[in-house]
Amino acid sequence: MKEQKKIILISLVTGIVLMAAKFSAYFLTSSNFILTDAAESIVNVVASSFAFFSIYLSALPRDENHPYGHGKIEYFSVFIEGGxxxxxxVIIIVKSIYSMLYPHDVHELLTGAIIIGVTGVINGCLGYYMIHKGKILPSITLDADGRHLVTDMVTSFGLVAGLLLIHFTGILWLDSGLSILVGLYILFSGYKLLRKSVAGLMDEADFLILTKVLQVLNDKRKEEWIDIHNLRAQKYGNELHIDCHLTLPNYFDLNKVHEEVSLVDKMINTEAGVKTELFIHSDPCLPECCHYCSMPNCPIRSEPKRIEIEWTMDKVMPNKKHFAS
Structure with a gap:
């Protein structure tokens, strides 16, 4: 968590400096187009401030009121940033529409373009770095903040192109017209962050992670593991929580059951690439399982194995053994 705090702090300080530079460019040029970038930089600073707090809070240990930890706060951080x-x-679009109806002169556009271009390069470099670190650590907050900065870089480069176009053509309404287009792009970017945060808060299934877990289970599958069902996953910050039922031969004693469950836990944590807490309920096999069970020399087998069932999403997520499919 110390590294995450350090990265967010760098983002916060950088955001404050770049915000000052962008507003200086706005006051120099009186361009609504530049104001779109300057206004968004305020969001960068506020979002980074809340992200810093959310990372601090998510690092707190579990307590009686938060038995799964405080990792969900990161989704609130992303929600606020998107909002x-x-x-x-919306403010940018409204201001630009007003300025299109009541236009005013703009000046020093080349100087403004240079300032915005430099801030765009800095935001882009920092954004890609944060996305990279967000995947390694992993941290949804770093990833969201990084993607926001990359979005800011794209809008800044578009802004530079627009400012040059206005400068060389002298068409003043382009300043407000292009601002509206950039505002719509920023609105869509905010919607995507909101969508991502709501998905996390509502415990929407992360099929990318689940697919990776299933790949590990299929690759390392043991004959004793007859089936896995009722698989569910939740994310709390950078931790994954998985619930599932594991069907084992009904003649296994408690020590053997514990051994197999622990092996699944260790295997996923070692090879799935994400820190995972597993709650595995062990089920005894039934005679109806025999037709897909691979257990050799089974003393209670009622019929020979007839089919091979791959553990796919549609097989492992329902709360029923595979014979009931």
Whole structure:
């Protein structure tokens, strides 16, 4: 968590400096187009401030009131960031429409373009770095903040191109017209962050992670593991929680059951690439399982194995053994 805090702090300080530079460019040029970027930089600073707090809170240990930890706060951070971006976009669009109806002169556009271009390069470099670190650590907050900065870089480069176009053509309404287009793009970016945060808060299944877990289970599958069902996953910050039922031969004693369950736990944590807490309920096999059970020399087998069932999403997620499919 110390590394995450350090990265967010760098993002916060950088955001404050770049915000000052962008507003200086706005006051120099009186361009609504530049104001779109300056207004979004306020969101960068506020979002980074909340992200810093959310990372601090998510690092706190579990307690009686939060038995799964405080990792969900990161989704609130992303929600607030997305909401602020959308508010900024609406303000930009309204201001640009007003300026299109009541135009005013703009000046020093080349100087403004240089300032915005430099801030765009800095935001882009920092954004890609944060996305990279967000995947390694992993941290949804770093990833969201990084993607926001990359979005800011894209809008800044578009802004530079627009400013040059206005400068060389002298068409003043382009300043407000292009601002509206950028505002719509920023609005869509904010919506995507909101969608991602709501998905996390509602415990929407992360099929990318589940597919990786299933690949590990299929690759390392043992004959004793007759089937896995009722598989569910939740994310709390950078931790994954998985519930599932594991069907084992009904003649296994408690020590053997514990051994197999622990092996599944260790295997997923070692090879799935994400820190995982597993709650595995062990089920005894039934005679109806025999037709897909691979257990050799089974003393209670009622019929020979007839089919091979691959553990796919549609097989492992329902709360029923595979014979009931």
């Amino acid at each position: 602020l971006i959308m508010i900024a976009a």
